[in-house]
Amino acid sequence: MADPSTVLTGPKLAAREAPPCRGLVRVATLAQLVERDRDHDCSGFGAHHVCVKVDAVAALPTRFGDFQIVAFWNNRDGKEHIALAHGDVMGAEDVPTRLHSECLTGDALGSLRCDCRDQLETALTRLAAMERGLLLYLRQEGRGIGLINKVRAYALQERGMDTVDANRALGFRDDERDYAVAAHMLASLNVGSIRLMTNNPDKIRQLERHGVRVNGRLPHVMPANEHNRRYLRTKATRSGHLIDPGQGEEKP
Numbered sequence: 001m002a003d004p005s006t007v008l009t010g011p012k013l014a015a016r017e018a019p020p021c022r023g024l025v026r027v028a029t030l031a032q033l034v035e036r037d038r039d040h041d042c043s044g045f046g047a048h049h050v051c052v053k054v055d056a057v058a059a060l061p062t063r064f065g066d067f068q069i070v071a072f073w074n075n076r077d078g079k080e081h082i083a084l085a086h087g088d089v090m091g092a093e094d095v096p097t098r099l100h101s102e103c104l105t106g107d108a109l110g111s112l113r114c115d116c117r118d119q120l121e122t123a124l125t126r127l128a129a130m131e132r133g134l135l136l137y138l139r140q141e142g143r144g145i146g147l148i149n150k151v152r153a154y155a156l157q158e159r160g161m162d163t164v165d166a167n168r169a170l171g172f173r174d175d176e177r178d179y180a181v182a183a184h185m186l187a188s189l190n191v192g193s194i195r196l197m198t199n200n201p202d203k204i205r206q207l208e209r210h211g212v213r214v215n216g217r218l219p220h221v222m223p224a225n226e227h228n229r230r231y232l233r234t235k236a237t238r239s240g241h242l243i244d245p246g247q248g249e250e251k252p
């Protein structure tokens with residue numbers, strides 16, 4: 001194991017990140033991030049100045065493969081974001097990375113209204129099969145509008161609205177997610193650059209705006225089912241996702 005004092009390359013990171021996280025020196029292991037971050041408090045990422053720090057790290061064997069779970073504290077909303085790291089991601093370049101936004105109904109309850117659980121399970125399976133990979137599990141339920149509002153939006157969709165119009169009828173934008181926290185998590189983990197597993201070009205743009213180096217995109221398209229076909233089509237035609245809008249359509 002490398003002596004942590006010999007792998008301090010903070011200035012290189014600081015030059016790219018500019019103001020917020022100048023103090024994020026490199027350490028040798030994920031577990032050492034807890035001590036490094038004990039007093040971390042920076043001016044924060046993004047419009048809301050979100051700052052996170054690594055609070056706890058443990059092994060997490062899963063049905064998809066072996067990961068380390070990294071729990072982050074954050075100063076904004078008290079939400080407990082986590083990262084699942086497979087292999088050695090610290091200091092690495094082109095790390096295959098998936099940003100997954102929490103979806104209780106899909107991830108835990110198996111809802112077929114969306115493709116979140118399929119996306120999560122497929123991502124973890126793919127990442128675990130690679131030399132290294134990273135999944136950030138972001139607690140922004142319902143594209144950032146929260147669980148109750150997501151259920152309200154479902155009720156509106158039952159009356160004929162699509163997911164974009166339903167969110168707008170409730171006073172939200174199509175997508176309220178904010179990737180500043182993800183950018184800070186990547187900086188905290190000393191990830192040099194990523195290849196993002198996504199169909200959503202806006203995610204890449206947002207991360208780059210926050211100083212993340214995105215060196216490529218890994219497509220992550222799930223097959224449609226009869227319940228989420230309209231949702232997926234709306235993602236493609238109204239939210240700019242790079243999936244085939246006719247995906248899963250009945251063949252004539």
Ligand SMILES: [Zn+2]
Pocket residue numbers: 020021040041042043044050051052184
């Ligand atoms: Zn910070």
Ligand SMILES: [Zn+2]
Pocket residue numbers: 103105106107114115116117
């Ligand atoms: Zn979902």
